[in-house]
Amino acid sequence: MKKIVLLTVIACLFIGFFYFDLDHLLSLEGLKNGLSEFETQRAAHPVLVGGAFLALYVLITALSLPGAAVMTLAAGALFGLAWGLFIVSFASSIGATLAFLASRYLLNKTVQQRFGDRLKAINEGIKKDGAFYLLTLRLVPVFPFFLINLVMGLTSIRVTTFYWVSQVGMLAGTFVFVNAGTQLAQIESISGILSPSLLFSFALLGIFPLIAKKLLAIIKARRVYAGYKKPSKFDRNLIVIGAGAGGLVTAYIAAAVKAKVTLIEAHKMGGDCLNYGCVPSKALIKSAKLAKQMRHASDYGLENTEVRFSFRAVMARVHDVIRKIEPHDSIERYESLGVEVIQGYGKLIDPWTVEIKLADGQTQHLTSRTIVLATGAQPFVPPLPGIEESGYVTSDTLWDTFSKLDEAPKRLLVLGGGPIGCELAQSFARLGSSVTQVEMASSIMGREDADVTTLAQQSLQEDGVVILTDHKALRCEVNDEGKQLIVEHQGQEKAIGFDVLLCAVGRAPRLQGYGLEDIGIETNRTIVTNDYLETLYPNIYAAGDVAGPYQFTHTAAHQAWYAAVNGLFGHLKKFKVDYRVIPWTTFIDPEVARVGLNEQEAKEKGIAVEVTHYGLDDLDRAIADSATTGFVKVLTKPGKDRILGVTIVGEHSGDLLAEFVLAMKHGLGLNKILGTIHTYPTWAEANKYAAGEWKRAHAPQKILHYLEKYHAWRRG
Structure with a gap:
């Protein structure tokens, strides 16, 4: 009942404000017309007018009525800078607090009960840094x-x-507005509008947000750097820890703009992508694909061949491919580009100092204005009982382990149904392994649409992979029957025998051992960064897998540009990371490539989309190559050709996707793709034909009807 009464009072005051046309008085025109009358009343009853003005200001802000900005100008015009600032400062804070209390009393309990889980992170943030959040909003009023x-x-x-x-927080902004009001009161003629003091006062209104933002950055810096002594000079402009894709590109950019940069790597140059991920897996996939094509040579008018090969030679080729690409990421190349490369283990000592443990056991300390953490990720191994005794391999360790084998593992069990697990399961099945793939979820490649996962599953099964979805791994056992993985399916336990267990359930960022916890850098699965890739300390950045939210080589390189440019030139201009158009490809056969939304995500986010589908069985080049499995699926804004997302399944999908990535990046719609000449016969024509399918669905039927009549008339 109390809440109802309070709501009724607020509603009556709100309605009355507009009913009696009080909002007109609180406009610039109303202020101008009433200024002389206010001046007269203030001169006669200064205390009464001041008190009434304060009470009115409190009421307006408490009820969230429009006019506070005009009243702040009026305070300067009526009471001068000192008294106007005093009145408005207290009146605005009191009114804001009353509005705050009303909101808390009427809505807080209901909102917290209904959305408590979703607001948990916000509540924790407010509890930890609520005062600073509020100060930010008051100094730079985004809302x-x-x-x-x-x-x-x-x-x-x-x-x-x-x-x-x-x-x-509101004091500085109040001062600017009240001061502008004092200048308004002094205008006696048209020429007064151009007075330097008035122009300066209103210029303050425009530049105040910039000044406040800079002031806020200084306050934040003093707060986070408290307890640390900043060096008077620095050894380097930039230090990068980690020489994977993110670290290499960061260092390259820094050297290109003539900064003094040091790149620290504890293990191998090139990181995971060159040594354990992208490069070796694609080399293996190529060999495995060729083996399948030889077995199915009749698809191309040739005789099927019994494939004979040395598994050791296949793995040797994988390492040979790595060796041929290594020079691109080598120490020698980067030193020739102007990057100092140190092989050692880097650890943060303070926000500007890195301790490097060198290979010979010595320790080196370097200071730098900016530090970029690009420490990458490593395979995640689930804590299954007995897994350590199983002799498992990961996507990192299998390359060296399998290189010692004369033949592929007879029984390979792949734990995980994501992209890495699917690529490796299919490849080793094609190379002769009996592969079983175990996935806890209801489908493999769960981030993709159902039609995509169905095709992927069919393709892997055709190559001999036994896929067990909805199977939860419980433990590993070694007994008289050999190695076994015990899984649970539909409430029942069963054992799956294996010779080698490949753990491919995902990758976890490398967060330990770099001194993050020692200096308080926040982590939550990844290093916590803002939109500029800054960590808690504005001079320390994170890029690549360790920063998330994507674990792709190309996104690591993308982030590296922002980390390098913001780190070196952020004091002049900062750039927010652009994640709007991120493509990725899963290199199973046929490939699955995607950019932007798919149907599943659009449904989850409540985004209306129109779906255009083009089957590759209609594409001349696909028919010629006997590779007609797959499709191009484009999601657009309903009734528009604006591309919201694309999924391609088929040969060369990762390459075909680039045209759509370019189109989305630069705001080009399907009409532009349709109007672009594509060489015949190529796979790229699939993109044009998909655009044609959209165009056909949006053909102006009424106009075409009249054109048909027109042409009939022309024929006589």
């Missing part, structure tokens, strides 16, 4: 003044904290 009051009332921030932070 309207009244909205901040109402929203903060829904959080757990203390009332006293809300009041004093509002009082302090």
Whole structure:
């Protein structure tokens, strides 16, 4: 009942404000017309007018009514800078607190009960840094003044904290507006509009957000760097820890702009992609694909061949491919580009100092204005009982382990149904292994649409992979029957025998051993960064797998540009990382490539889409290559040719996707793709034909009907 009464009072005051046309008085025109009358009343009753003005200001802000900005200007015009600042400062803070309390009393409990789980992270953030969040909003008001009051009332921030932070945070902005009001009061003629003091006062209104933002950065820096002594000079402009894709590109860019940069790597140059991931897996996939094509040579008018090969030679070729690409990422190349490369283990000592443990046991310390963490990721091994005794391999260790084998493992069990697991399962099945793939979820490649996962599963099964979805791994055992994985399916346990267990359930960022916890850099599965890739310390950045949210070589390189440029030139201009158009490909056969939304994500996010589908069995080049399995699926805004997402399944899908990535990046629609000449006969024509399918579905039927009549008339 109390809430109903309070709501009724607020509603009556709100309606009355507009009913009696009070909003007109709180406009610039109303201020101009009433200024002389206010001046007269203030001169006669200064205390009464001042008190009434304060009470009115409190009421307007408490009810979240429009006009606070005009009243702030009026305060300067009526009471001068000192008294105007005093009145408005307290009135705005008191009114804001009343609005805050009303929001908390009326809505907080209901909102927290209904959305408590979703607000958990926000509540924890407010509890930890609520005062600083509020100060940021007050100094740089991204959101309207009244909205901040109402929203903060829904959080757990203390009332006293809300009041004093509002009082302090709004003081600078209040000063700028009140000062502008004093200048308005002094205008006596048209020429007064161009007075330097008035122009300066209103210039302050425009540049204040920039000044406040800079001030806020200084406050934040003093806060996070408290307890550390900043060096008076630095050994380097930039230090990069980790020489994977993210670290290499960061160092390359820094050297290109003539910064003094040091790249630290504890193991192998090129990181995971060159040594354990992209390069070796694609070399293996190529050999495995050729083996299948030889077995099915009749598909191309030739005789099927019994494939004979040395598995050791296949693995030797994988390492040979790595060796041929190694020079691109070598120490010699990067030193020739101007990068100092140190082989050792880098650890943060303070926000500017890196300790390097060298291979010979010595220790070196370097200071740098900017540090970039590009430490990458490593295979995640689930804590299954008995897994350590199983002699498992991962996508990192299998290359050296399998290189010692004369033939592929007879019984290979792949744990995990993601892209890595699927690529390796299919490849080793084609090379002669009896492969069983275990996935806890209901399908493999669960991030993709159902039609994609169905095709992927069919393809792997055709190559002999036994896929067990909805099977939860429980433990590993070694007994008289050999090695076994015990899984649970539909409430029942069963054992799956294997010779080698390949653990491919995902990758975890490397966070330990780099000093992050020692200096308080926050981690939550990945290193926590802002939109500029800054960590807790504005001079320390993270890029690549360790920063997330994607674990792709190309996104690591993409982030590296932002880390390098923001780190070296952020004091002049910073750039937010652009994640709008991120492509990726799973290199099973046929390949699965995607950029932007798919149907599954669009449904989850409530985004309306129109789906255009083109089957590759209609493409001349696909028919000629006997590779007609797959499709191009384009999601567009309903009724528009704007591309929201593309999924391609088929030969060369990763290459075909590039045209759509370019189109989405630069805002080009399907009409532009349709109007582009594509060489015949090529796989790229699939993109044009997909655009043609969309165009056909949006043909102007009414106009075509009249054109048919027109042509009939022309024929006589």
